[in-house]
Amino acid sequence: MTDVTITVNGREMKGSVEDRTLLVQFLRENLGLTGTHVGCDTSQCGACVVHVDGKAVKSCTMLAVQASGSSVTTIEGLAEGQELHPVQAAFREHHGLQCGYCTPGMIMTAVDMINRHGASLDEETVREELDGNICRCTGYHNIVKAILSAAGASQAPAMAAE
Amino acid sequence: MGVEGIGAKVLRKEDRRFITGRGRYVDDMSVPGMKYAAFVRSPHAHARITGIDTSAAESMPGVIGVLNGQQLQGDGIGNLICGWAVSSKDGTPMKMGAWPALASGTVRHVGQAVAIVVADTQAKARDAAEAVVVDYEELPVVTKAVDALKDGAPQLHPEAPGNLIFDWELGDKSATDEAFSRAAHVTRLHIHNNRLVPNPMEPRAALGVYDPAEDHYTCWTTSQNPHVARLVMSAFYNVAPEHKLRVIAPDVGGGFGSKIYIYPEEIVCLWASKRTGVPVKWTSDRSEAFLTDAHGRDHETEVELALDADNKILGLKVETIANLGAYMSLFSSSVPTYLYATLLSGQYDIPAIYANVKAVYTNTVPVDAYRGAGRPEATYVVERTMETAARELGISPAEFRRKNFIRSFPHQTPVIMAYDAGDFDATLNAGMQAADVAGFEARREEAKSRGKLRGLGMSCYIEACGIAPSKAVGSLGAGVGLWESAEVRVNPVGTIEILTGSHSHGQGHETTFSQLVAERFGLPVENVQVIHGDTDKVQFGMGTYGSRSGAVGMSAIHKALDKVEAKAKKIAAHVLEADEGDIVIENGEVKVAGTDKKLGWHEVCLGAYTGHNLPDGMEPGLKEGAFYDPTNFTFPAGCYICEVEVDPETGTTEIVQFVAADDFGRVINPMIVEGQVHGGLAQGIGQAILESTHYDDSGQLTTASYMDYAMPRAWDLPNFKVSTTETLCPGNPLGMKGCGEAGAIGSPPAVINAITDAIGNNELTMPATPEKVWKALNAVR
Numbered sequence: 001m002t003d004v005t006i007t008v009n010g011r012e013m014k015g016s017v018e019d020r021t022l023l024v025q026f027l028r029e030n031l032g033l034t035g036t037h038v039g040c041d042t043s044q045c046g047a048c049v050v051h052v053d054g055k056a057v058k059s060c061t062m063l064a065v066q067a068s069g070s071s072v073t074t075i076e077g078l079a080e081g082q083e084l085h086p087v088q089a090a091f092r093e094h095h096g097l098q099c100g101y102c103t104p105g106m107i108m109t110a111v112d113m114i115n116r117h118g119a120s121l122d123e124e125t126v127r128e129e130l131d132g133n134i135c136r137c138t139g140y141h142n143i144v145k146a147i148l149s150a151a152g153a154s155q156a157p158a159m160a161a162e
Numbered sequence: 163m164g165v166e167g168i169g170a171k172v173l174r175k176e177d178r179r180f181i182t183g184r185g186r187y188v189d190d191m192s193v194p195g196m197k198y199a200a201f202v203r204s205p206h207a208h209a210r211i212t213g214i215d216t217s218a219a220e221s222m223p224g225v226i227g228v229l230n231g232q233q234l235q236g237d238g239i240g241n242l243i244c245g246w247a248v249s250s251k252d253g254t255p256m257k258m259g260a261w262p263a264l265a266s267g268t269v270r271h272v273g274q275a276v277a278i279v280v281a282d283t284q285a286k287a288r289d290a291a292e293a294v295v296v297d298y299e300e301l302p303v304v305t306k307a308v309d310a311l312k313d314g315a316p317q318l319h320p321e322a323p324g325n326l327i328f329d330w331e332l333g334d335k336s337a338t339d340e341a342f343s344r345a346a347h348v349t350r351l352h353i354h355n356n357r358l359v360p361n362p363m364e365p366r367a368a369l370g371v372y373d374p375a376e377d378h379y380t381c382w383t384t385s386q387n388p389h390v391a392r393l394v395m396s397a398f399y400n401v402a403p404e405h406k407l408r409v410i411a412p413d414v415g416g417g418f419g420s421k422i423y424i425y426p427e428e429i430v431c432l433w434a435s436k437r438t439g440v441p442v443k444w445t446s447d448r449s450e451a452f453l454t455d456a457h458g459r460d461h462e463t464e465v466e467l468a469l470d471a472d473n474k475i476l477g478l479k480v481e482t483i484a485n486l487g488a489y490m491s492l493f494s495s496s497v498p499t500y501l502y503a504t505l506l507s508g509q510y511d512i513p514a515i516y517a518n519v520k521a522v523y524t525n526t527v528p529v530d531a532y533r534g535a536g537r538p539e540a541t542y543v544v545e546r547t548m549e550t551a552a553r554e555l556g557i558s559p560a561e562f563r564r565k566n567f568i569r570s571f572p573h574q575t576p577v578i579m580a581y582d583a584g585d586f587d588a589t590l591n592a593g594m595q596a597a598d599v600a601g602f603e604a605r606r607e608e609a610k611s612r613g614k615l616r617g618l619g620m621s622c623y624i625e626a627c628g629i630a631p632s633k634a635v636g637s638l639g640a641g642v643g644l645w646e647s648a649e650v651r652v653n654p655v656g657t658i659e660i661l662t663g664s665h666s667h668g669q670g671h672e673t674t675f676s677q678l679v680a681e682r683f684g685l686p687v688e689n690v691q692v693i694h695g696d697t698d699k700v701q702f703g704m705g706t707y708g709s710r711s712g713a714v715g716m717s718a719i720h721k722a723l724d725k726v727e728a729k730a731k732k733i734a735a736h737v738l739e740a741d742e743g744d745i746v747i748e749n750g751e752v753k754v755a756g757t758d759k760k761l762g763w764h765e766v767c768l769g770a771y772t773g774h775n776l777p778d779g780m781e782p783g784l785k786e787g788a789f790y791d792p793t794n795f796t797f798p799a800g801c802y803i804c805e806v807e808v809d810p811e812t813g814t815t816e817i818v819q820f821v822a823a824d825d826f827g828r829v830i831n832p833m834i835v836e837g838q839v840h841g842g843l844a845q846g847i848g849q850a851i852l853e854s855t856h857y858d859d860s861g862q863l864t865t866a867s868y869m870d871y872a873m874p875r876a877w878d879l880p881n882f883k884v885s886t887t888e889t890l891c892p893g894n895p896l897g898m899k900g901c902g903e904a905g906a907i908g909s910p911p912a913v914i915n916a917i918t919d920a921i922g923n924n925e926l927t928m929p930a931t932p933e934k935v936w937k938a939l940n941a942v943r
Contacts, residue, residue, distance in 0.1 A: 020285065034190035035183015037415075039363045040448040044868035047363060075183035088181040092173055095837050099668030100180030101363040101415030107181060123881075130876035134868065136363050136416050137668045139844030139905075140876040142837060 004068040008033070009077025017064045023057075024048045026064035027074060035075040035104050039134065046133030049105035049112075050074045056112035058132070075104035078111070087111050087150045096146035098137035109133050110147045121151040167681035168896075171833045175687060176672045185413045188367035188382045189445045196369070197226055199431055199444035200287035202277040202294045203453065204269035207305070207525040207861020208316060209298035211267060214277060219290040224282035227438040228294060229430075231266030231276065239263060239433055240399045242426065244490035245641035248499050251331040251518075258327075259319030259523065261489040263399070263426035263433075269298070270318055270488035271525050272861055273453025275426050280438050284445070305857040307485035307522040308462055318488060318523040327486055327521040328495070332503040333576050338516035341477030345468035349551035354927045355539045357460035357485070357855040358848075359871060360532045362667070364415020365446035366455065370431035374439070378406050383428045385411040385695075386421045386665050387705020390642065392697050394424045394492070401432050411695040414667035418845070419531040420455045421667065422707050423492040427454070452866035457855060458532025460485040461498065461539050467547050473555060475566050477514040480506055480543060484521045484529075491530035495521065500578075500638050501536030501626070507575035508544035509586045509622045509799060510566040515576045525861045531707065533845055533906040537625040545621040545911035550924055559915075560594060563622050579626060581797050584825060588887045590622060592823035593801030596883050602805070615808040615939075616818075619915025620801060623908035627900030628713030628796035628893070645791035646710070647703045648718035650726050652784035654771040656750075656764030657689045663703010664715030665695050668841075669902065670834045671711060675719055677830055682723050683763060684749035701787065709900030712830065713796045717894045721788035729784060730766050736777040737761060737769060796891045796899040800824035802843075804912040808920045813936025815851055815917055822884045822908070827891040827899035835901045839884045842905020848874040849906070850913035851930050872929070 001016045008031060015030045027033045027050070036059055039047035048059045051073040078085040087110050090096070097103040113129050114121060126147050127140070135143060166172050179185050216228040242261040249255050265276050277294055281287035302316035309315055310325040318325055342348065369382040379402040385391045388409040396404035414421060427444050435442045446454070462483045468476040484498035503517035534541075552559040564587065573581045594600075602618050609616035629635075632643030649661040660675050671694065676687035693699055706715070727747060735742040738761065740754040747753075753760040761769075766784075769775060773782035805819040822839050829835050852872035856865045865871040890897030910928060918924045921939040 018285065028190075032192075033183070034187075035185070037187075037364070038189075038447075039365070040868050042448070042867045042869050044873075045363065045448075075181075079182055084178075084181065091181050092177040095174065095833050097177060097180055098670070098837060098841065099362065099364065099416040100176075100185045100413065101187065103180050104183050127876040127879075134363065134873050134875060136361055136418070136845070136873070137841045138837060139840035139842075139874075139882065140879055141840040141882055144876060144881070 002065050004064050006067050007071040009073060019063070019065060021064045022060055023062040023064050023067045024059035027059060033074050033076050037101055037104060039102065044134065045102070046109060047102050047105040049108040049133065051108060051112065056109050075108060078107065085111065087114065090146040090150035094142050094146040094149060096138065096143040102133065102135045106133050106135065106143055110150065113147065114151045117151065119152045121148060123148060166677055166687045168677060168828065168830050170677065170831065172673055172677055172687060172831055174670050174673045175676060176670065187364055187413050187415055188369060188384050191369050191382050193371055193441045196441040196443055197280050197282060198284040198287045199434065199442050200279050200284070200291040201275045201427065202279065202291045202296065204265065204272060204274045204276055206269060206298050206300055207272050207303045208301040209269050210301060211265060211269065211276065211296060212299050213297040215295040216277065218295065219279060219293040222286065222290045222293060224286035225290045226280045226440060228277060228279050228290070229434055229437055231262055231264035234264045234430070234433065235262060235266060237433065238400050239429065242489065243398050244495050245492050246496040247639040247641070248328050248330055248495040250328045256328040256495055257319070257322035258490050259321050263429045271527055272863060273450065273527065275430065278430050278434050280434055280440065280442050303525045303861040305524050305526050305861050307460070307483045307524055310522045310524045311483065311520065318525065322523055325523040327490065327523060329520050330499050331518045333516040334514060335516045338477045338479055338514040341514040342468045342479065344470065345476055346471040347469045347555065349467045349547055349554055351465050351547050351550055353463040353465060353543050353546060355459045355461040355463070355542055356849060356853070356928045357529070358458045358532055358853050359452055359855055360418040360420035360455060360458060361873060362416030362418055362420060365448060365451045366421065366425065366427065367445040368428035368431040369441065369443040370428070370435040371441040372432070372436040379432055380408045380410065381428055381432050382410045382412065384414050384421050385409065386414070386417040386667060386707055388665065388695055389663060389697055389702050390705055391424050395429060399429050401429050408698045411665055417667045418533040419458065419535060419707060423456055423530055425454065448868065449866055452863060452871065453527060456491045456530035457487065457527050458529060459539060460529050463543055465543050465547050467551055469551065473557060473562060473565055475510055475512050478506060478512050480517040482517070482519045484519055485524050485526065486521050487524060487526045487528035489528045491528040494528060494530045496640070497531050497536045502540050504578045505537050505540035505624065505626060506544060506577055507579070509568060509624050511568045512576065517577065526857055533842065534903040535708065537903065538846070538907045538910060541621065541623040541907050542911050545623065546914060549619065549915040553924065559620060560590065564590060580794065582794055582892050583889045584797060584799050585887065585889050586622060586799060589799060589801040589823045589825050592885055592887055593620070593803050593821050596823060596885060597803035597805065597819060597821040599803065609807055615810055615920040617806050617808065617916040617920025618803065619912050619919055620803045621908050621912035621915065622801050623904070624797055624799040625904060625907050626795040627709035627798055627903070628792050629708030629710045630795055631792050642704065643791065644704055645789050646714040646718040647701050647787065647789045648722045649701060649787040650719065650722040650785065652726060652767050654768050656767040658685065659691045659693055660719055661693045661700045662715055662719065663700060663705065664711040665706040667706070669706065669711060674830045674834060675716065678716060678719055678723060682727060683747050685763065709902035712898040713891065713894050713900050714790060714792055716896055716898065718788050718790035720895050721790050722786045725786035725788065726784060732777060732780065733769055734761055734766050737775055792894060794893040796827065796893060798824065798826050798899040798901065798904050800904060800908055802908040802912040804916040806916040806920055808917060808935060808939070810939055813932035813939065815930060815935060817847060817880045817913070820880055820882050822882060822905065823887065824901065824904055825887045825889055826901040827888065828897040829886060835886065836884050838901045839905045840882055842903060843882055843909050844874050844879055846906040846909030847879060847913055850910040850928050852878060854929050
């Protein structure tokens with residue numbers, strides 16, 4: 001067992017974990033932050049994406065001990081009180097979620113994408129950078145739309161049935 | 163309609179918890195004293211178990227117990243069953259092989275559960291499962307249905323000689339033969355419908371809790387139909403008496419059919435909780451999901467279409483071999499029969515149809531309903547054949563379809579279904595306009611100048627939803643009725659709870675069901691709470707599959723609202739001293755029409771509960787229930803048009819445009835309907851170009867992870883152009899048809915028709931990977 005200290009959503013959290021404990025397991029089981037999900041076992045689906053020191057990371061692919069000393073933001077830490085983060089609001093506004101299971105990872109990936117690209121984000125880049133996040137419900141159409149909207153992108157995709 | 167009533171784009175009420183990480187899925191549940199399960203699974207596709215040694219596992223730290231199939235049988239836990247009886251054409255019943263929740267004796271597919279380990283942590287349970295030593299005597303393996311029917315094939319179940327589950331037929335063979343004898347042209351095609359893995363993003367999970375003080379069981383499970391799960395677990399599997407078993411399906415992360423069935427794991431977790439005295443939670447990992455979630459499709463079909471000299475269809479003959487895997491899953495028998503052959507008439511007036519279906523055991527994961535369930539297979543057969551016939555005859559595929567459309571309703575097909583309403587010209591016209599079919603040849607030429615091969619393909623699908631009239635399905639062998647129930651509880655302050663037997667796992671019921679109340683009483687949707695997925699709260703219901711939550715589930719709510727409205731009007735008429743017939747309810751007020759006399763909705767509701775001033779003899783309270791049994795299936799239909807560009811150097815297909823023009827009857831929330839179509843299209847396009855399920859000769863599933871099974875990603879898909887036309891369904895009070903499966907049903911043939919058009923070779927099987935497309939292209943160059 002190894003002691004870890006991780007700042008999670010702004011609060012310093014301590015725990016004692018088996019060395020093999022994944023960051024996602026620490027978040028879900030030790031801290032009860034069940035918003036971060038596990039959808040696969042090969043680091044492909046991205047349901048577990050969180051931010052570690054400001055960068056999007058698949059928390060199933062990082063050991064809790066590796067994250068010790070880092071600052072982690074999960075989906076639970078994104079909104080400011082009752083005020084939704086603009087990306088959360090955009091996912092709701094554009095129906096970018098159905099069953100909700102991939103949604104936390106999608107949103108955390110999208111926030112990271114927007115942080116890096118800002119308003120220059122275009123549809124091609126969004127689709128390319130969603131490569132590590134799988135959604136089985138939406139066909140991505142409304143996820144792409146939500147991300148572009150949240151980015152304030154001038155180049156809105158051509159959408160039917162608006 | 164009001165701003166939140168029927169037809170309004172109301173943003174989803176359920177979203178806030180999902181976008182803030184507060185969804186509650188089964189794996190998020192935790193109860194005091196909870197321990198973790200791991201299953202020991204067969205590494206062999208077919209083998210006899212000659213011994214199980216659990217001693218090493220039992221002595222490992224943190225291990226609470228290891229249980230096997232003999233103990234399960236000893237405790238009287240029953241075998242898994244298939245709940246739809248289908249008979250062969252000679253009248254013999256289907257051959258159901260024994261399927262114990264933990265194997266004892268023989269394993270028949272890789273991944274079949276052999277034992278369960280319960281331990282302090284998931285990691286310790288998995289470590290200990292690795293330490294269970296099972297001795298196997300390997301047996302010969304067969305994974306393809308065609309091979310399983312051959313003489314000398316490995317035999318799976320003693321109950322099913324030749325691995326044949328049933329040899330079933332539908333339609334009039336002699337009339338069809340006679341029609342073919344008059345044919346001027348016959349189109350023949352071999353159709354392969356590839357096996358798919360449903361892959362909802364939330365893996366299955368179960369938490370079984372036995373309370374010895376009350377002799378009571380609770381099962382949290384990832385289910386689309388918790389009441390059916392409770393019934394089957396109690397009546398057939400003998401895990402717990404029905405009145406002592408509570409089944410809860412909380413937030414469920416997608417289903418697509420795969421979470422209809424009652425799987426070995428939830429049965430075993432409940433049983434293990436009683437055996438070990440601790441709550442037992444199991445969560446599937448993705449590899450287990452590939453090896454144990456029911457798969458979909460897997461048909462091989464020979465089809466023949468007979469045409470007269472005027473290109474009118476005379477008849478259709480279909481011979482299908484359906485792979486049902488190693489065991490008969492809960493509704494597996496209905497999928498390649500009553501959900502498949504009954505749709506072979508498509509949108510066309512076909513005087514004679516004959517279908518013969520052989521269902522077969524193989525050493526593969528059981529196959530059952532997956533989004534569309536039989537109807538995608540039927541649509542693929544019909545629409546690939548229609549396109550092929552048009553090409554053989556050198557006529558326009560659109561005009562050939564139009565020439566054969568059904569235009570008068572009701573229309574009785576030769577294969578059971580009576581279509582009640584539709585306008586196939588309307589969806590075809592809408593699709594062709596949206597796709598700018600007229601401008602296609604210019605786009606093809608432009609693509610050619612860039613060295614790309616552009617192709618256009620269409621598909622005019624019809625499907626049957628609103629599953630289903632209980633009497634009709636009973637006569638066809640279903641073990642259950644397929645009605646739905648609802649209860650509307652009006653609180654004394656006027657807020658409303660809707661309890662429904664439908665189950666939402668992404669469909670947005672909390673929003674659309676609330677819209678019915680907004681429409682009816684003019685109350686804000688925020689004043690409505692939708693409750694589902696808990697057998698302790700909701701009266702018996704049948705759950706969600708077959709696009710039934712709207713046409714059946716909402717019809718039940720509609721009926722219950724009728725009763726609430728009638729009682730509220732009676733109370734208001736009494737209080738306001740008016741005639742009941744003059745009372746109207748709108749914008750949250752109960753008024754006497756044509757006067758200024760009115761009560762607030764909340765005043766009527768409070769009055770119902772105080773009982774101070776009710777009509778003589780009226781019971782207090784305002785709560786009504788209803789059961790709704792549909793009178794017919796509903797028939798969503800539409801036209802899908804796909805445009806592709808193939809790179810002849812690499813065989814890569816890009817979907818450059820996808821148009822969906824659907825007729826779903828009345829639309830409650832267009833935003834949600836569009837979302838359902840998008841998702842269905844993604845799964846159908848996935849089937850057409852990406853998703854391949856491959857077994858090697860030893861029965862190992864070589865596509866059992868997201869590294870190997872090509873899930874559609876954002877990059878693979880275009881933006882979709884979707885629209886709806888509307889003919890109301892006459893069979894239910896809201897005129898709804900259902901929209902959940904259409905995208906997956908209609909899209910695969912449109913994609914393959916487009917690719918084969920681009921490359922000029924009609925011989926192409928799904929998934930049309932770059933390798934296959936490149937080979938098909940070069941075979942004709």
